[in-house]
Amino acid sequence: MKVRxxxxxxxxxxxxxxxxxxxxxxxxxxxxxxxxxxxxxxRLIGFISEKDLIRAALPGYFxxxxxxxxxxxxxxxxxKLTQIADEPIEKYMRPNVLSVTEEDDDLRAADLxxxxxxxSLPVVNGEGRLVGRIRRIDLLRHSL
Amino acid sequence: xxxxxxxxxxVDKVYWVDSLKICQIxxxxxxxxxxxxxxxxxxxxVNISRFLSAFGMDNVAMGFVGGNTGHVVVRYLQxxxxxxxxxxxxxxxxxxxxxxxxxxxHSPNLINERGPKITEAEVERFMRRYRRMAKRASWVVxxxxxxxxxxxxxxxxxxxxxxxxxxxxxxxxGGDALTQALDACPYLVKPDxxxxxxxxxTSLTSTESIIAAGQxxxxxxxxxxxxxxxxxxxxxxxxxxVWEIKTTVPTSLFKNLVGADDAFLGxxxxxxxxxxxxxxxxxxxxxxxxASAESEKKICEDRARVEAEMEKVTVAKLEGVGG
Numbered sequence: 470m471k472v473r474x475x476x477x478x479x480x481x482x483x484x485x486x487x488x489x490x491x492x493x494x495x496x497x498x499x500x501x502x503x504x505x506x507x508x509x510x511x512r513l514i515g516f517i518s519e520k521d522l523i524r525a526a527l528p529g530y531f532x533x534x535x536x537x538x539x540x541x542x543x544x545x546x547x548x549k550l551t552q553i554a555d556e557p558i559e560k561y562m563r564p565n566v567l568s569v570t571e572e573d574d575d576l577r578a579a580d581l582x583x584x585x586x587x588x589s590l591p592v593v594n595g596e597g598r599l600v601g602r603i604r605r606i607d608l609l610r611h612s613l
Numbered sequence: 614x615x616x617x618x619x620x621x622x623x624v625d626k627v628y629w630v631d632s633l634k635i636c637q638i639x640x641x642x643x644x645x646x647x648x649x650x651x652x653x654x655x656x657x658x659v660n661i662s663r664f665l666s667a668f669g670m671d672n673v674a675m676g677f678v679g680g681n682t683g684h685v686v687v688r689y690l691q692x693x694x695x696x697x698x699x700x701x702x703x704x705x706x707x708x709x710x711x712x713x714x715x716x717x718x719h720s721p722n723l724i725n726e727r728g729p730k731i732t733e734a735e736v737e738r739f740m741r742r743y744r745r746m747a748k749r750a751s752w753v754v755x756x757x758x759x760x761x762x763x764x765x766x767x768x769x770x771x772x773x774x775x776x777x778x779x780x781x782x783x784x785x786x787g788g789d790a791l792t793q794a795l796d797a798c799p800y801l802v803k804p805d806x807x808x809x810x811x812x813x814x815t816s817l818t819s820t821e822s823i824i825a826a827g828q829x830x831x832x833x834x835x836x837x838x839x840x841x842x843x844x845x846x847x848x849x850x851x852x853x854x855v856w857e858i859k860t861t862v863p864t865s866l867f868k869n870l871v872g873a874d875d876a877f878l879g880x881x882x883x884x885x886x887x888x889x890x891x892x893x894x895x896x897x898x899x900x901x902x903x904a905s906a907e908s909e910k911k912i913c914e915d916r917a918r919v920e921a922e923m924e925k926v927t928v929a930k931l932e933g934v935g936g
Contacts, residue, residue, distance in 0.1 A: 478694070478697065479691060479697045479698070480746075481697075481699075494701070498702075509745060510748070511745050511749070
């Protein structure tokens with residue numbers, strides 16, 4: 470089966486110059502764990518997730534720890550998040566974005582989602598423009 | 614690609630009842646039990662998107678959504694094969710209620726909420742996203758009422774942006790929003806006459822006034838004006854002709870009028886986008902509207918049924934009144 474047959478046809482995306490505060494609002498309300506970043510031509514130029522924002526708001530050494538118990542309290546995260554709330558998301562997005570095309574097989578999408586540990590992938594057309602996204606649940610629903 | 618814009622979409626809740634009891638004296642009579650109900654995404658542009666998808670025409674639905682009801686709208690459209698591109702707002706998408714009494718389905722009882730208040734920042738977010746989409750659109754459909762907080766000049770602005778990008782614009786709206794948009798020269802105009810029988814300030818009270826108002830809009834640059842003046846008949850004005858479109862289907866066969874007008878416009882846009890001749894455009898449009906009115910569903914998605922209705926539609930040039 471092709472990705473186009475099972476993908477979620479939604480174009481929710483953000484521009485790289487929107488502030489972190491706005492991104493959090495969109496992720497929260499659209500109930501999306503991540504969102505593609507597009508240019509003025511709707512071409513995919515990046516990807517940003519809740520995880521990227523948490524990483525940006527936590528101390529640099531956090532990923533070296535096995536537990537959050539070394540962090541004194543949530544104030545540290547809240548203070549850092551407040552500091553970066555009006556910064557453009559470009560600073561925290563991942564420019565090298567994984568994606569699949571509408572014409573790819575569902576197997577390729579499943580392979581990428583499993584191997585890279587992501588919840589969804591952007592779907593683009595032949596011109597690199599965003600046409601939707603494919604989620605883990607799309608693959609599961611259509612496999613039944 | 615066709616883009617539809619519904620700035621004030623809704624969740625449409627339809628209840629079928631044997632008899633609607635309102636403000637009766639005894640307490641037990643306040644209760645009206647619905648025999649059936651249905652929930653769907655609503656709003657004029659949303660309904661048009663649904664029609665186009667059912668007939669295999671790719672389209673993107675845009676506008677504002679919010680809260681749990683916003684998710685209902687988005688998921689419903691996606692399940693119908695429509696691509697969604699909505700801006701999320703702080704407030705909830707409205708709910709519109711339709712009550713259809715047994716034997717009186719042709720006269721639905723409607724309760725429409727005003728809709729959430731949209732902030733300036735949300736409008737700006739939408740405009741940015743719209744500019745991105747309008748660049749690649751062949752048609753843009755602007756349809757329905759405006760939510761609180763949105764300036765009545767927005768349809769004029771959206772029309773200008775779409776035309777600059779090379780798209781044709783269809784507009785189905787009423788009041789100041791439509792009057793202002795006429796100056797931006799949309800291709801197709803279908804006034805929403807549910808509340809005010811007005812077009813560009815002219816009262817549409819007779820066939821003559823409808824034709825005169827339509828011809829005035831054509832003189833401003835539009836290529837087609839379609840005005841519903843009767844449940845089973847409409848007048849279309851094009852630069853060189855005036856057309857009367859009628860059906861022989863009696864109103865007693867109507868089961869749900871909600872959405873029929875949007876199916877009508879959806880049918881017209883479907884045929885215009887396919888570059889069909891004017892007569893076929895109008896015939897198919899009214900057939901789509903009548904097939905929807907005859908169906909309990911808001912929008913008839915059955916191509917064979919719409920095509921069967923075409924046999925009952927007549928499209929005639931009104932002699933002596935065209936350009």
